[in-house]
Amino acid sequence: YEIYLHGMTGAVPRLPTDLTRLEELTAQRLGPGPVGYVAGSAGTGSTADANRAALDRRRIVPRMLRDVHERDLSVEVLSRALPAPLALAPVGVLSIMHPDAEPAAARAAATQGVPYILSSASSTPMEQVAEAMGDGERWFQLYWAKDREVTRSFLNRAKAAGYTALFVTLDTPLLAWRPRDLDQAYLPFLHGVGTANYFTDPAFRAGLAKPVHEDPDAAVMHFVGMFADPAKTWPDLAFLRENWDGPIVLKGILHPDDALRAAEAGVDGVVVSNHGGRQVAGSVAAADALPRVVEAAADRLTVLFDSGIRTGDDIFKALALGAKSVLVGRPYAYGLGLDGQAGVEHVIRCLLAEFDLTLALSGHSRPGTLTADDLIKESA
Numbered sequence: 001y002e003i004y005l006h007g008m009t010g011a012v013p014r015l016p017t018d019l020t021r022l023e024e025l026t027a028q029r030l031g032p033g034p035v036g037y038v039a040g041s042a043g044t045g046s047t048a049d050a051n052r053a054a055l056d057r058r059r060i061v062p063r064m065l066r067d068v069h070e071r072d073l074s075v076e077v078l079s080r081a082l083p084a085p086l087a088l089a090p091v092g093v094l095s096i097m098h099p100d101a102e103p104a105a106a107r108a109a110a111t112q113g114v115p116y117i118l119s120s121a122s123s124t125p126m127e128q129v130a131e132a133m134g135d136g137e138r139w140f141q142l143y144w145a146k147d148r149e150v151t152r153s154f155l156n157r158a159k160a161a162g163y164t165a166l167f168v169t170l171d172t173p174l175l176a177w178r179p180r181d182l183d184q185a186y187l188p189f190l191h192g193v194g195t196a197n198y199f200t201d202p203a204f205r206a207g208l209a210k211p212v213h214e215d216p217d218a219a220v221m222h223f224v225g226m227f228a229d230p231a232k233t234w235p236d237l238a239f240l241r242e243n244w245d246g247p248i249v250l251k252g253i254l255h256p257d258d259a260l261r262a263a264e265a266g267v268d269g270v271v272v273s274n275h276g277g278r279q280v281a282g283s284v285a286a287a288d289a290l291p292r293v294v295e296a297a298a299d300r301l302t303v304l305f306d307s308g309i310r311t312g313d314d315i316f317k318a319l320a321l322g323a324k325s326v327l328v329g330r331p332y333a334y335g336l337g338l339d340g341q342a343g344v345e346h347v348i349r350c351l352l353a354e355f356d357l358t359l360a361l362s363g364h365s366r367p368g369t370l371t372a373d374d375l376i377k378e379s380a
């Protein structure tokens with residue numbers, strides 16, 4: 001009711017409360033570069049569209065007279081008590097959206113008690129982001145480099161800077177065919193300091209013939225050649241397990257057999273995700289993949305979800321389909337672009353307020369009681 005009460009004094013929110021409008025506002029205020037980077041998807045955008053359609057096809061079946069006057073949104077994820085089932089997804093190179101970049105997004109997450117997952121490809125070194133967050137919950141996303149020493153160095157740095165969980169993104173062994181980036185001949189990682197985690201890394205620097213500042217082009221080429229590795233296979237995960245003590249979560253799982261392999265490999269969780277539709281054009285929608293992965297994971301893996309979450313009812317649906325928590329990507333990147341840290345806080349607060357209301361209006365007091373029985377699926 002905070003927004004309505006402020007409205008009595010004539011104050012309206014600085015950003016729309018319908019987060020699907022943020023893309024258009026970003027296009028108007030920041031222009032085609034930043035909005036293209038964030039909105040861009042693989043191919044014709046069919047996967048990103050399918051993500052939304054799959055969530056829309058699921059409809060909530062509200063229940064009545066179930067005493068919802070007191071509610072508790074908290075969940076336990078990867079052995080951490082979290083105030084709500086939401087985390088900020090790793091989004092690289094946020095300096096494209098706002099000069100305050102990752103530290104602003106991370107601070108917003110910390111003020112709202114939501115975990116922040118820092119991208120390997122962040123425009124700010126991971127130590128600086130950690131400092132900006134104080135004791136806020138932070139997780140580190142790894143693009144699994146070809147070079148073992150660089151990977152080991154990243155893991156050691158992340159550990160030392162207080163990142164508690166490792167998210168290993170598996171769906172990006174190569175960058176996909178993304179027409180909006182291709183048409184602008186735009187490789188986000190080449191944007192300024194988009195590779196700060198690498199350029200500040202001692203193991204990465206050891207592989208350069210000259211220091212970064214003397215030959216920045218060579219440093220960028222070195223980065224492009226090693227940031228991902230299409231030759232990796234399941235047994236390679238043992239290396240990460242040996243070098244990381246905390247929870248490991250595999251991001252980008254869509255097939256139930258891959259969930260089984262993840263469990264066999266001894267990791268702690270998976271994110272059912274198609275990278276927001278940015279990798280495989282024509283891919284299964286993430287929400288359509290979720291139930292089968294949840295079933296395969298049984299109680300052996302924590303299953304998280306992203307790709308297409310825009311509203312509180314989307315969060316409700318993902319949880320009813322079996323996810324423990326969701327991640328959100330584009331909406332907060334737009335929020336950052338439009339209003340810095342305050343814009344990201346706005347996005348988090350809108351999502352959680354709407355989720356809380358959806359929960360109550362559907363007859364639930366906490367996330368743990370949601371099941372597939374709370375949804376019906378309309379035919380496509």
Ligand code: FNR
Pocket residue numbers: 037038039089090091092119120121141169251273274275276277278306307308309327328329330331333
């Ligand atoms: C991403 N995503 C991503 N994922 C990752 O593991 N590392 C990264 O560096 C990035 N970078 C990135 C940049 C941009 C601009 C976007 C939009 C996305 C994917 C991200 O973590 C997440 O999976 C999706 O954004 C989720 O879909 P929605 O919420 O954007 O629909």
